[in-house]
Amino acid sequence: MKNKDSSLVVLLVIFSVLLSACSVRSDAAELYKQEKPLEAAIVIPELLSKDEPQTIKVVLTQGGQPANQANYIHIDLWKQDGTVKLSMEEAAEVGNGVYHINTTFDSDGLYYIKVYASSNGSIIMPRKQFVVGGLSESELDAIRKNKPEEIEGHHHHH
16 A cells, blocks of 8 residues: 555655646746737818818827838728718828828718728728718718718727
8 A cells, every 4th residue: 555655645746846837927928929009090180171182190109109111001081971982092101100191072071081000910990980061961860870871891999
């Protein structure tokens, strides 16, 4: 029986050593690559009027720093009723993480902008609604219901 007991003790010691080697290190999270997600702030002039040139800006940051030289930044603009669509326009880099497009809206109404941006392996697609001039009754209803009739598919939080 002694041989069996000593074998059991040795087995428990080995098991304890193995378990202690598998314990979680307090700095374990720091050993892995820290993600620095890309973030975008879509800056639209407060008052937009039809038939006037407008500049829409996107400010990209990553890890709290300006995201200069993004892999790409494209912008979709569309009107809620589907009558106007500006697809995948490439934004121009201004500097310090700021990108922009210039456009002119030829009709009043509810519009959407969706930004497609990528930098250092992070890809984002934020969307924002905005108004040019006045709104029709159906556009007001769409805002009230908070279920806009979209041309584009899914919504991505920014």
